[in-house]
Every structure is written in C-alpha cells, then in structure tokens.
Amino acid sequence: MIKKKLFSIIYTLFLVISCKSIASDSAFEDKFGRNNLEPVDFNMNQDTNFEIAILGNSITYHPPVKDLGWPNSNGMSATSESKDYAHQLLRLLSLDSSKAYIRNIYPLEIDSSPLKQFQNEFKRDLSTVDTVVVFMGDNTNQLMNLANFSESYRGILSSFKENVSLICVSSFWSIENTDKLIKEICQEFQGAYLDIGWVYYLQRRKHFVMGVIGIDFDFEKEALQVHPDNLSMYLIARQIFDEMEHSK
Secondary structure, three states: OHHHHHHHHHHHHHHHHHHHHHHOOOOOOOOOOOOOOOOOOOOOOOOOOOOEEEEEOOOOOEOOEHHHOEOOOEOOOOOOHHHOHHHHHHHHOOOOHHHEEEEEOHHHHOOOOOHHHHHHHHHHHOOOOOEEEEEOOOOOOOHHHHHHHHHHHHHHHOOOOOOOEEEEEOOOOOOHHHHHHHHHHHHHOOOEEEOOHHHHHHHHHHHHHHHHHOOOOOOOOHHHHOOOOHHHHHHHHHHHHHHHHHOO
16 A cells, blocks of 8 residues: 555656656657758649648658758658658549648647637638548647647637548557547547557668668658658558548
8 A cells, every 4th residue: 555655646746746856848859860850841732622632741841951851842751742641542532633732730740829810721721621530639748748749639629510521540659548539529420440559660670671771761860761751651541542542
C-alpha cells in the first residue's frame, strides 16, 4: 500500500513537471526541429466545384524548403507531385486534380486558435464535396498539444455537410495517444478510421536494408527520410482507395 501511494505521488509530480516543461516556449519540437509552425496555405483554384477534399500536414503538401533540401511543391517526401499519396489516390479514382481540394492545415495540429478561419473557408469552398480525407496528427506529440488537437480535429470534421463520406487516417509515425483520439472523434462523426502506421514500420525496415547495402535515399536529410517515400505514398493511397471502394 505504501509503495503504491509513493508511486502515485512520484507519478503525479512527474506529470506536473512534464506539463510545465511542455508549456514553455521551446517545448514543442517537430521532426524538423522547429518549435513553432507558421501557416502554410495553397493557391486556391478558381473553380470551387470540388468532389474531394484532402486535408493534412506536410505529408499532404509542402512548398520548397531550401535549407532542408526539399525542392518540391507536393506531399513530403514524394519525389514528384504524381508520386505523393494525394495524387496517387486521384489517379486510382480516375479523378482530375482540378476536382480535388488539397491543403496543408498543420497549424491546427498544435494550435486551435485559427480553427474558425479554417471552418469558414471549408464551409465556403467545400459545399460540393462528397468525400473528405483527413490525414494529420504527426506534429501532435505532447500532452498539452492533445487538447488543442482534439478541439481542432472535432472542429474540422464538423465543417462538412452531414452526408459526406469521411475518412480519417492515423498519424504516419504511429503516435499512440494521437491515433486513439483521431479514432474516437472520427467515430463520433460516423467516419471510417484507417490505421496506416504499419506503412511507416515497413518503410523503416526497407530503409535499414538500403543503408546496409549502400543504396542512396531520395533525400539526404533525415527529416525528409522519415516522411513517406514513393512506395509508402502509394500504400497509403491504396489503403484509402480500398476503403472508398469498400464503402460504396
């Protein structure tokens, strides 16, 4: 009994100290070593008659970052736009990219304050959308961020018409607490939850073998190597596509 009480006290102190550390200015750090995330937007197509919305973080879309060695304007780290999961999914669906609303909304992973702005834009631009894919959560890696992410994620899913087909994709890096939250909120909105963490573990094994036998990676920086490569992008797209076909 004494040991249990002592453990409880120590664990409580640990949580308090952890939360204080998380709340500090430099507490958050993503896979790039950034401790803050500035907004990333995209060029809005003048035609707003979209059929599908694909929302996410850098895996969905990221503009070039010279210091990181990232030259592309597509999902990181596909070697070209045609190889990222969003455009591979569109190809599987035989859907032209002009009918797809593809957007990086990663500020909402750690900060829910711009949620209203995003909601207003979604309601304005996505009234014709029949399918929504939400693939985010990889930047939500701290206890304090989860509360913000929960509010953001629930707010995102509430922005679409009631009969929309909703697909919620887990984090790529298989972050347990984040994925649990995504699944719970997705089920609240009668969406389909897809766990794609297995793709990350498969890629890690593949990259290990590449390193052993001396095969070069597509990108030099490790921060890019931990993002989905072309094969992983295809596997993600294929799992989303199979779910869409299954739910017809």
